[in-house]
Amino acid sequence: MTSGATSVAELxxxxxxxxxMSQEPFDYFRQLVEDAPVLWNTRQKAWFISRYDDVSQAxxxxxxxxxxxxxxxxxxxxxxxRERFERMFAILARWLVFLSPPDHTRLRGLVHKxxxxxxxxxxxxxxxxxxxxxxxAVEAKLAAGETVDLMAxxxxxxxxxxxxxxxGVPVEDGVRLKHWAEELGLFVNGALRDPDRNxxxxxxxxxxxxxxxxxxxxxxxxxxxxxxxxxxxxxxQDGTLTELELLATCTLIxxxxxxxxxxxxxxxxxxxxxxxxxxxxxxxxxxxxxxAVEEFMRFMGPGNVIVRRADKHMEIxxxxxxxxxxxxxxxxxxxxxxxxxxxxxxxxxDRRDNQHLMFGQGIHFCLGxxxxxxxxxAGLRTFVSIVERPELAVDRxxxxxxxTLILHGMSALPxxxxxxxxx
Numbered sequence: 301m302t303s304g305a306t307s308v309a310e311l312x313x314x315x316x317x318x319x320x321m322s323q324e325p326f327d328y329f330r331q332l333v334e335d336a337p338v339l340w341n342t343r344q345k346a347w348f349i350s351r352y353d354d355v356s357q358a359x360x361x362x363x364x365x366x367x368x369x370x371x372x373x374x375x376x377x378x379x380x381x382r383e384r385f386e387r388m389f390a391i392l393a394r395w396l397v398f399l400s401p402p403d404h405t406r407l408r409g410l411v412h413k414x415x416x417x418x419x420x421x422x423x424x425x426x427x428x429x430x431x432x433x434x435x436x437a438v439e440a441k442l443a444a445g446e447t448v449d450l451m452a453x454x455x456x457x458x459x460x461x462x463x464x465x466x467x468g469v470p471v472e473d474g475v476r477l478k479h480w481a482e483e484l485g486l487f488v489n490g491a492l493r494d495p496d497r498n499x500x501x502x503x504x505x506x507x508x509x510x511x512x513x514x515x516x517x518x519x520x521x522x523x524x525x526x527x528x529x530x531x532x533x534x535x536x537q538d539g540t541l542t543e544l545e546l547l548a549t550c551t552l553i554x555x556x557x558x559x560x561x562x563x564x565x566x567x568x569x570x571x572x573x574x575x576x577x578x579x580x581x582x583x584x585x586x587x588x589x590x591x592a593v594e595e596f597m598r599f600m601g602p603g604n605v606i607v608r609r610a611d612k613h614m615e616i617x618x619x620x621x622x623x624x625x626x627x628x629x630x631x632x633x634x635x636x637x638x639x640x641x642x643x644x645x646x647x648x649x650d651r652r653d654n655q656h657l658m659f660g661q662g663i664h665f666c667l668g669x670x671x672x673x674x675x676x677x678a679g680l681r682t683f684v685s686i687v688e689r690p691e692l693a694v695d696r697x698x699x700x701x702x703x704t705l706i707l708h709g710m711s712a713l714p715x716x717x718x719x720x721x722x723x
Contacts, residue, residue, distance in 0.1 A: 308336045315343045316605065316628075322701040325604060325708070326645070329633030338617035346607075346626040347619070350633035352640035352657070354616055358629050360662035364608035366398055377498070388502040391509070394548035397664060404663060410541045411549055411667060414530030420671065422525070423465065427675050430461045431682035439687045442717045447693045450713040451566050458679050459561035463554060466527040467515060480508045481558035484551060485707070505551065512550050516543075527553070556668055563602035563702075563709035564672070565679050568593075570713060571600060571647060572684065578649055579689045582680065589681040592649040593673055596680075598656035599647045604632025604708045606660060631657040632708065690715035 311331060315321065321328060332339060332350040339348045349355055358364050377385060392398065396407055434454050441448045460474040460481075469477075483504030486497040519529040531549060534541045541549075572579045582588055606629040610621050621627065635656045638644045659666035666672070692699075693714040700711045 308339065311336050312339055312342050314341070317703050317705055319703070322703045322708075323699075325632060326636060329604075329630060329636060330645075332630065333633050333637050338619040340619070341628070344626075344628065346628045347616075347621055348628050348630055349616065350630045350637075351617075352634040352637035355629045355631060355634040355657060356661055358608065358616070358627070359606070359657065359660055359664070362400070362663075363611050363614060364627060365400060365611045366608060366664055381498075385498055385502055387509075388498075388505045390544060391505060391548045391551060394545050395552045396549070396667060397552065401663065407541070407545055407549070408663075408667060410534045411531065414527050414534060415667075415671070416530070419525065419527060419530070420674070423462065423671065424674050424678065426465050427458070427462060427678035428682060430458055431679045432686070434458060435683045435686040438683075442687065442690055442715070445717065447714055447716050448690070450569055450715055451562065451710065452712065454683065455562045455565040455569070455679075455713070456558075458565065459558050459675060462561075462675060463557050466553065466557070467550075468519070468524050468526040468528060469515065476507075476511070477554060478558070480504045481554050484508075484555045485559050485704075508551060508554070509547055512547055516546065553668070556666075557671070559707060560602050561672055561675050561679075563707060564597065564676055566713050567600045567602060567709050568596040568676070568680055569683065570710065571596065572680075573689060573691065573715070575647070576689060578647070579684055581649060583684040586681050586685075588649055589677045590673070591651060591654070593676045593680065594654045594656060595647060595649050595651050596676070597658040598635045598641070598651075598654055600708070601632070601635070601656070601658040602709055603658070603706050604630060605706055606631055607706075631660075689718060691718045 311328070314328060316325065329350060332348060337349070337351040337354060339350075340346075341348050349358055377389075382389075394407075396404060396411065399407065434457055438448055438450070438454055441453070456478065457474065460478055461471050463477055464471050464474050467473075467477075483500050486501050515528060516532050519532040523529050523533060528550065531541065531546055572582065578592075582592055608627045608629060610623055610625045610627055612623045614621050634640070635658065636644045640655070641651075659669040659672075693716040699713070702709055702711060
């Protein structure tokens, strides 16, 4: 699919959440990179920046603010409703991804301390164990002639069970964690079409807060060796991590650790199913998984846009950006810029020097990048070594793609044994 745009003026009128863009935005991105690398989009009321060098520099430029909460509250929430959503926005405003120094620097350092090497090593062993159990179950269903949704049966439960481990809660709590993650995603991923999204996010936030406060009190009495207990310890040692920041950090872990990983995993399996050579290489060369994960993130990562706001007047690519203007850094376009990547529109699993921008750059480089990479390596390497390459159980045109600004991927990936019939 293409955007259908043939001129710069038409490029400026394309919506990133339209049907075509939700599934296949890369033709449009290619047009932007070549013909309009810095463009004011009239539909989204934002600057689109698409070339690699420009996006990279903007990510490292402190003149671009990351706060999406304050502007949203001021521009989209009626004054009469602000008290009703006050708690929700107070928690969201303390998410690391929306903060600037010095608060960002202090909070990032404290959170980083809870991700100790010992805890990460424990999580890696757990990821491999969970992936093996899930992949074995998927292979058994496929062998029995069943249709399997790889999102529901593999890509979603893997990060869900991992988050349960980070919080030190039973796997059975994953159903509630999944629900809360889905609801939080309505705000974070830009689901602007849902008229009830603020009410739904506020309700989920309230329920998750009650759940977290019980866990926090538990770990104050009985510290444990998990991520949440480490954060509680950081909160209690000298009060430098406030309870509001503790709650905010946990909701961020829930959102990023769930939706980002499951979408990245689903996208990667979708691509691998189209390439028997890549599937077999990954299954027989386990060491390839690390470079393969980087390439999946570059070629078709779980998001294509990072939202910023200009804090002062500036010029980029000959265009004048004014203070207060919204800016969309199109990482999905930058990651296929031929000026940065050879064979930029090809999936090359052993690509070297792959400096993709999926995890961002600068002070907001993804704090959980190492954990995300670990889960994806474990999940993909395990899956292709256990499961025989399946095929889609529906027409490609019938796959359900997310229609949100931030998230790029499918909500379901139904497959069956290759050459079989759907059951």
